[in-house]
Amino acid sequence: MVDKLLNTGELKNILINEMKGIFGEDTRRINHALNVLSNAEAINSKENGDEITVITAAILHDIGIQEAERKHGSSAGNYQEIEGPPIARRILSNLDIPDETVEHICRIIGSHHSANDIDTIEFRVIWDSDWIVNIPDEFPDYGREKTEELIGKIMKTCSGRDRAREVLL
Secondary structure (H helix, E strand, O other): OOOOOOOHHHHHHHHHHHHHHHHOOOHHHHHHHHHHHHHHHHHHHHHOOOHHHHHHHHHHOOOOHHHHHHHHOOOOHHHHHHHHHHHHHHHHOOOOOOHHHHHHHHHHHOOOOOOOOOOOHHHHHHHHHHHHHHHHHHOOOOOHHHHHHHHHHHOOOHHHHHHHHHHHO
């Protein structure tokens, strides 16, 4: 776990500041990460995943998006999954987080669009939290019934479905 001197609130503040430093003036992406964090904390309070992993992955899940745009000319999810983990590792190398936790966080970041080769509770919490924020943007014309159907298909946790209904319906 994180060093005793660095509690969860302090870790969250450090990571938010790092994320803001990378995103700069891009308030849309900053707000997206903060909204995913809010959903992740709410969902995880019922799902009981590792709090450090969930908080960290929520804040840093899109951390590779600008590098993806720079290197690949695209913010597509597959490029974010390539570029995000190295940036996250660099940020996390300065914190007292065990290597296996860092690797888990990087696997979540490296699969948060595709769900490739990972199905941990922490991954499912991040998946659901990100979709809750993305559904209105990706499916703006869906009415209540279609949104409810989509929630049932996309969400990976019961708590994620409940939170999606609370936020979106």
